[in-house]
Amino acid sequence: MDWQGQKLAEQIMQVLLLVFAVVSFVAGYVLGSFQMMMLVYAGGVTLTALITVPNWPFFNRRPLNWLDPSEAEKHPKPQVAVSSKKKGTKK
Amino acid sequence: MHSFGYRLNGLLTFALTILALMCVITSLSDNFNTPSPSADIKITNINWFQKQPQGHDEVSLTMNVSADLQSLFTWNTKQVFIFVAAEYETPKNSLNQVSLWDAIIPAKEHAKFWIHTSNKYRFVDQGNNLRGKKFNLTMHWHVMPKTGKMSADKIVLTGYSLPEEYR
Numbered sequence: 001m002d003w004q005g006q007k008l009a010e011q012i013m014q015v016l017l018l019v020f021a022v023v024s025f026v027a028g029y030v031l032g033s034f035q036m037m038m039l040v041y042a043g044g045v046t047l048t049a050l051i052t053v054p055n056w057p058f059f060n061r062r063p064l065n066w067l068d069p070s071e072a073e074k075h076p077k078p079q080v081a082v083s084s085k086k087k088g089t090k091k
Numbered sequence: 092m093h094s095f096g097y098r099l100n101g102l103l104t105f106a107l108t109i110l111a112l113m114c115v116i117t118s119l120s121d122n123f124n125t126p127s128p129s130a131d132i133k134i135t136n137i138n139w140f141q142k143q144p145q146g147h148d149e150v151s152l153t154m155n156v157s158a159d160l161q162s163l164f165t166w167n168t169k170q171v172f173i174f175v176a177a178e179y180e181t182p183k184n185s186l187n188q189v190s191l192w193d194a195i196i197p198a199k200e201h202a203k204f205w206i207h208t209s210n211k212y213r214f215v216d217q218g219n220n221l222r223g224k225k226f227n228l229t230m231h232w233h234v235m236p237k238t239g240k241m242s243a244d245k246i247v248l249t250g251y252s253l254p255e256e257y258r
Contacts, residue, residue, distance in 0.1 A: 006093065013102050021109045025116065032166040034117070034237045041113070045106045053098045 005059030013052040020044025117167050118239025124165045130158035130230040130246045132175060138209065140221070140258050148221035150214045150253060156192065156230075157205040163234050164199040171196040172233045177214060178247075179226035189214050191228075223255040 001009065020041055028037025138151040156175060163171055174193035181187055191210040196202050231245040 009098060010101070013098070014105065017102070017106055017109055021113055025113055028117075028166065029120065034166055037113070037117070041110065045102075048106075049099065049102055053095060053102060055095065 001055055001059040002061075002063045004062045009052045009059055013048055016048040016051065017045065020048065114238040118236060121165050121167050121236065121239065124162075126160075126162040126244075128158070128160045128163055128232070128244075128246065130156070130160075130248070132156050132228045132230070132248055134228075134251060135207070137254060137258070140254055140256075142219060142257060143215070146219070148216040148219050150221060151209060152191075152214065153207070153209045154191075154228075155205065155207050158203070158230060160196065160202040160232060161199050163232065164202060165236075167236045167238060168199075169235050169237045170198075171202065172235065174231050176229050176231060177226050177251075178229055179220075179224050181216070181218065181220040183218060183220075187216070188229075189216075221253050222257070223253060225250075225252045227251065 021044075024037045024040035024044060027040050028034055133155045134152050135155055136153040138153060140148075140150045143149050154175075158173070160171060160173065172193065172195050175191050176188045177191055178186060178188050190212050191214055192208060193211065194206075196204075227247050227249045228251055229245050229247045231243065233241055233243045235241050
């Protein structure tokens with residue numbers, strides 16, 4: 001995934017889980033069934049996992065353009081300036 | 092969210108935290124329930140009433156227990172444990188509680204019932220204080236939730252007494 005895709009995946013995950021929590025609680029409360037709440041929530045967690053965890057293509061729509069290796073060789077990395085770093089330690 | 096395992100871990104942790112919160116809210120939703128239980132116990136017969144070889148009084152009785160505990164059940168109730176206890180005072184103990192009968196009610200449909208039974212557990216005194224003794228029969232119940240804290244309450248029925256002499 002690219003960086004934007006990672007952020008999107010995290011946001012989708014949080015929103016979906018919260019939505020499913022509310023939906024499953026309301027479903028369980030209205031139906032008077034604790035088991036129904038648990039089943040709906042478990043289904044929601046599985047669905048959210050299927051959507052947000054694998055590396056789907058739509059998470060990779062804004063890839064970063066890394067520099068081509070042959071291009072990189074033409075522009076050597078700048079050297080760190082070796083300036084005198086002797087700080088006065090004279091007491 | 093850098094890798095498959097990282098995202099999966101984050102999702103599962105968040106899902107479990109939310110699940111814990113849902114259980115708390117479910118448990119709190121029980122406070123909206125106002126129960127109105129009722130119970131009645133009639134002693135139909137004193138089968139026998141004797142002093143045991145060890146020296147303690149024991150009585151065997153048959154009773155009709157009827158109760159409507161359906162209002163105790165919510166969507167978060169796993170089961171209700173009920174028991175009938177005989178309560179009386181003696182010179183030695185200010186309160187004696189002897190459990191005579193108990194049952195587990197697993198569902199709301201079974202919570203309205205009538206049963207004709209002899210005492211399941213022995214009604215034995217610590218001593219010889221039961222002749223002519225006035226006692227209460229108390230219906231206790233413990234509501235066990237699917238998630239959350241157990242609660243207990245009771246109904247006290249007064250006016251019962253044992254015979255003056257052994258029989």
